[in-house]
Amino acid sequence: MILLAFVAAGALAAAIYTHLQIAQFTAGTRRVWLLRILLMGVGMAFGYAAARYAGDATTALLVYLAGFGAVHVPAAFVLFIKRARGAEKS
Numbered sequence: 001m002i003l004l005a006f007v008a009a010g011a012l013a014a015a016i017y018t019h020l021q022i023a024q025f026t027a028g029t030r031r032v033w034l035l036r037i038l039l040m041g042v043g044m045a046f047g048y049a050a051a052r053y054a055g056d057a058t059t060a061l062l063v064y065l066a067g068f069g070a071v072h073v074p075a076a077f078v079l080f081i082k083r084a085r086g087a088e089k090s
Contacts, residue, residue, distance in 0.1 A: 004062045011069020014076040015043065021079040027089040039075060043068040 019036060026032045047067035054060035 001059065001062070004059065004066065008062045008065040008069065011066045011073065013069070015039075015069045015072040018072040018076045018079060021076075021083065025079055025082050025087060025089055039072055043071040046071050 018039065022035050023032050026035060047064040050067035051060040051064035054063040
Protein backbone atom coordinates (compact mmCIF):
# COMPACT_ATOMS: atom_id res chain seq x y z
CA MET A 1 0.00 0.00 0.00
CA ILE A 2 2.85 2.39 0.82
CA LEU A 3 4.59 1.64 -2.47
CA LEU A 4 1.35 2.32 -4.33
CA ALA A 5 1.05 5.66 -2.50
CA PHE A 6 4.57 6.61 -3.64
CA VAL A 7 3.78 5.59 -7.22
CA ALA A 8 0.58 7.65 -7.14
CA ALA A 9 2.44 10.65 -5.69
CA GLY A 10 5.13 10.45 -8.38
CA ALA A 11 2.57 10.09 -11.14
CA LEU A 12 0.58 13.05 -9.80
CA ALA A 13 3.79 15.10 -9.68
CA ALA A 14 4.27 14.30 -13.38
CA ALA A 15 0.68 15.39 -14.10
CA ILE A 16 1.15 18.68 -12.25
CA TYR A 17 4.48 19.35 -13.97
CA THR A 18 2.92 18.62 -17.36
CA HIS A 19 0.01 21.00 -16.87
CA LEU A 20 2.31 23.74 -15.59
CA GLN A 21 4.68 23.39 -18.57
CA ILE A 22 2.23 22.91 -21.44
CA ALA A 23 1.56 26.63 -21.82
CA GLN A 24 5.27 27.44 -22.06
CA PHE A 25 5.88 25.12 -24.99
CA THR A 26 2.59 25.15 -26.89
CA ALA A 27 1.61 27.97 -29.22
CA GLY A 28 -1.98 29.13 -29.01
CA THR A 29 -4.41 29.17 -26.13
CA ARG A 30 -6.79 26.77 -27.89
CA ARG A 31 -4.06 24.17 -28.36
CA VAL A 32 -3.04 24.48 -24.71
CA TRP A 33 -6.60 23.85 -23.52
CA LEU A 34 -7.11 21.07 -26.04
CA LEU A 35 -4.00 19.28 -24.78
CA ARG A 36 -5.00 19.74 -21.15
CA ILE A 37 -8.53 18.45 -21.73
CA LEU A 38 -7.25 15.52 -23.80
CA LEU A 39 -4.67 14.51 -21.19
CA MET A 40 -7.15 14.83 -18.34
CA GLY A 41 -9.82 12.88 -20.22
CA VAL A 42 -7.50 10.02 -21.13
CA GLY A 43 -6.05 10.09 -17.60
CA MET A 44 -9.47 9.85 -16.00
CA ALA A 45 -10.50 7.01 -18.32
CA PHE A 46 -7.27 5.10 -17.69
CA GLY A 47 -7.48 5.67 -13.95
CA TYR A 48 -11.10 4.55 -13.86
CA ALA A 49 -10.37 1.42 -15.88
CA ALA A 50 -7.52 0.50 -13.55
CA ALA A 51 -9.42 1.31 -10.35
CA ARG A 52 -12.36 -0.91 -11.30
CA TYR A 53 -10.27 -3.97 -10.51
CA ALA A 54 -8.83 -2.70 -7.22
CA GLY A 55 -10.01 -4.15 -3.94
CA ASP A 56 -11.02 -1.68 -1.26
CA ALA A 57 -11.79 2.02 -1.63
CA THR A 58 -8.35 3.26 -0.53
CA THR A 59 -6.54 1.01 -2.97
CA ALA A 60 -8.96 1.98 -5.74
CA LEU A 61 -8.30 5.67 -5.11
CA LEU A 62 -4.54 5.20 -5.19
CA VAL A 63 -4.76 3.09 -8.34
CA TYR A 64 -6.97 5.74 -9.95
CA LEU A 65 -4.51 8.50 -9.11
CA ALA A 66 -1.56 6.41 -10.32
CA GLY A 67 -3.36 5.66 -13.58
CA PHE A 68 -4.34 9.29 -14.07
CA GLY A 69 -0.76 10.41 -13.53
CA ALA A 70 0.78 7.62 -15.59
CA VAL A 71 -0.87 9.02 -18.71
CA HIS A 72 1.00 12.29 -18.10
CA VAL A 73 4.47 10.76 -17.66
CA PRO A 74 5.40 10.66 -21.39
CA ALA A 75 4.25 14.27 -21.87
CA ALA A 76 6.17 15.34 -18.77
CA PHE A 77 9.30 13.67 -20.13
CA VAL A 78 8.96 15.41 -23.51
CA LEU A 79 8.36 18.78 -21.84
CA PHE A 80 11.34 18.23 -19.54
CA ILE A 81 13.59 17.56 -22.55
CA LYS A 82 12.20 20.63 -24.35
CA ARG A 83 12.92 22.76 -21.28
CA ALA A 84 16.45 21.37 -20.97
CA ARG A 85 17.15 22.19 -24.64
CA GLY A 86 15.60 25.65 -24.39
CA ALA A 87 13.05 24.92 -27.08
CA GLU A 88 10.61 27.51 -28.35
CA LYS A 89 6.82 27.16 -28.53
CA SER A 90 5.58 24.81 -31.20
